[in-house]
Amino acid sequence: NWELFVYEVLAHCISADTAAVSEYLGGNLPPKLSFENAYAIINGIGYSSFASIAEINALASQLITSERNPFQQFLPPMTRFVDEAYLLRNFIAHKSYVSRRKITSMYKDNYGIEDFIAPGKFLSTKREYTIGSGDLL
Numbered sequence: 001n002w003e004l005f006v007y008e009v010l011a012h013c014i015s016a017d018t019a020a021v022s023e024y025l026g027g028n029l030p031p032k033l034s035f036e037n038a039y040a041i042i043n044g045i046g047y048s049s050f051a052s053i054a055e056i057n058a059l060a061s062q063l064i065t066s067e068r069n070p071f072q073q074f075l076p077p078m079t080r081f082v083d084e085a086y087l088l089r090n091f092i093a094h095k096s097y098v099s100r101r102k103i104t105s106m107y108k109d110n111y112g113i114e115d116f117i118a119p120g121k122f123l124s125t126k127r128e129y130t131i132g133s134g135d136l137l
Helices: 002-016 019-025 035-045 053-063 076-094 097-111 119-124
Strands: none
Touching: 002 035, 002 053, 019 035, 019 053, 053 076, 076 097, 076 119
């Protein structure tokens, strides 16, 4: 659902102002497009999934004018949790060594947890973190 939401936001922003996407594609598009045509352009560019907010921001900055780019308003405390959700989702979906290593690294870097914990147990564990250290409650 998150990726569908991102695609739809991208398409709405592109449909309202094609200046950035025209420059990115090296063509001359009309100033405005239908939502369906903007959505088709995003699909045509070849982005089928995103692994992080950084990827979304990078794409949005190329395809959307800065005046219409809502993704630049995402702040690091918010983006951290979206990125964590991506990591947990990838482990649940793939159970690969790489996805396990990435969430174990996230546990250590963000929460000081040294050992691997299954995502369900991790999400159901209630821990308190201080706001002063950059973590949210």
